[in-house]
Amino acid sequence: MKAAPKVNTEGLYLEDALVDDTFSGIVPFYSDSKPGKPEVVLTIIGDGTQSDDESPREYETNITGYIVGIPVTPGLFRPCFDLAAWSAYRAAVSEAQDSYQEAFSKWQALSEVGRGEMPALESIPMPDFWIEGLTSEEIEELTRSQPAEPNELDRIGAEMVTRELEALELRQQNEAQGAQNVGLELRLLSLENN
Structure with missing residues (x-):
C-alpha cells in the first residue's frame, strides 16, 4: 500500500488515500446525492398485489474529486493538480498511440523486402502536473516574518x-x-x- 493524493474537482489537494502499490493514473471518487440507508420500494405487480422489492434504489452519484497516482511536487504551499494539463497529456498519448498503430499496420501490410525499419512509438514526455494553488500575494502573506513570540x-x-x-x-x-x-x-x- 502507498499514499496517493486526493484532490477536489478543481484539483486542490485534500488529503492522502491508501492505494495499491501498483496504482497509477487518475480515478474519480464519488459521493451519493442522497446519502443514507437504501430504501425498500413497494411495487404493484400486474395482478394488483404489492411486492416488496428488496433491491435498493439507486441514486445519482456525483464526482467529488480524484485520487491521483502522481506524487505531489515538494515545495508547494497548496498543491493543485492541473486537471486540464492531465487531459491534454492523455489526449496526446492517445493520439501518439493511434498514430503508431496506424503506422505499424501499414508497415505490417508491406512485404518484408519493402518494409524498412519498424515504426517506433513516439514517447510523450510527462509534464509536471502539480502547480501552486495559492497566488503570489497569498504566499507572501504566509511567508512574511512574524514578530517572534x-x-x-x-x-x-x-x-x-x-x-x-x-x-x-x-x-x-x-x-x-x-x-x-x-x-x-x-x-x-x-x-x-x-
Missing part, C-alpha cells in the same frame, strides 16, 4: 534583568541614605563637642 526562557531572563536593575537602584539609594546618616551623625558629634 518570546519563549519562556527569554521571558524569565528579561524579568531577572529587571529585578537586578531594581536591586542595584535600591543599593544605590541605600548607600546614599547611609552617607546621609553618617553625615548627620558627624554633625551631631560636632555639636556635642562644642
Whole structure:
C-alpha cells in the first residue's frame, strides 16, 4: 500500500488515500446525492398485489474529486493538480498511440523486402502536473516574518534583568541614605563637642 493524493474537482489537494502499490493514473471518487440507508420500494405487480422489492434504489452519484497516482511536487504551499494539463497529456498519448498503430499496420501490410525499419512509438514526455494553488500575494502573506513570540526562557531572563536593575537602584539609594546618616551623625558629634 502507498499514499496517493486526493484532490477536489478543481484539483486542490485534500488529503492522502491508501492505494495499491501498483496504482497509477487518475480515478474519480464519488459521493451519493442522497446519502443514507437504501430504501425498500413497494411495487404493484400486474395482478394488483404489492411486492416488496428488496433491491435498493439507486441514486445519482456525483464526482467529488480524484485520487491521483502522481506524487505531489515538494515545495508547494497548496498543491493543485492541473486537471486540464492531465487531459491534454492523455489526449496526446492517445493520439501518439493511434498514430503508431496506424503506422505499424501499414508497415505490417508491406512485404518484408519493402518494409524498412519498424515504426517506433513516439514517447510523450510527462509534464509536471502539480502547480501552486495559492497566488503570489497569498504566499507572501504566509511567508512574511512574524514578530517572534518570546519563549519562556527569554521571558524569565528579561524579568531577572529587571529585578537586578531594581536591586542595584535600591543599593544605590541605600548607600546614599547611609552617607546621609553618617553625615548627620558627624554633625551631631560636632555639636556635642562644642
